[in-house]
């Protein structure tokens with residue numbers, strides 16, 4: 001079975017992330033979506049909430065597995081026997097960062113390949129950080145995130 005690993009903070013998952021997962025499923029049998037447990041001082045959503053929102057975005061799909069990881073992604077990938085890391089590229093800033101990260105992961109785990117998907121043009125402006133900012137200032141984010149995430153943002157900010 002061909003499995004790709006898609007890692008991120010997913011605080012919270014948005015439509016850009018969802019699109020990368022769905023496109024990954026066209027190429028791989030399964031996408032293992034793994035959320036970093038520790039993502040700095042103040043995530044809006046706990047790790048359990050972030051995982052739950054990913055699961056609720058892909059209900060009943062046995063081709064999307066959700067997990068969490070601590071420490072080095074390269075070690076987690078090796079431990080899970082995964083040889084492909086899926087990454088998304090929105091712009092040249094992502095490109096610079098992702099290229100460096102990809103080379104570092106190749107250094108740490110030479111058996112693991114990084115595969116980049118260019119962001120869909122309708123999603124290049126999406127980042128979890130900006131979506132949280134817009135939502136917290138009363139902006140509409142319903143078309144930017146999956147329905148369970150929009151609901152969770154409303155509840156969190158009420």
Ligand code: ADP
Pocket residue numbers: 007008009010011015016017020086087088089090094098118119120123124125126127128129
């Ligand atoms: P962010 O917090 O910026 O939304 P993450 O750290 O969760 O992003 O990102 C995980 C992966 O998803 C990275 O490879 C990132 O480049 C990619 N990604 C983030 N946003 C998008 C998007 N709008 N379209 C495609 N890929 C994206």
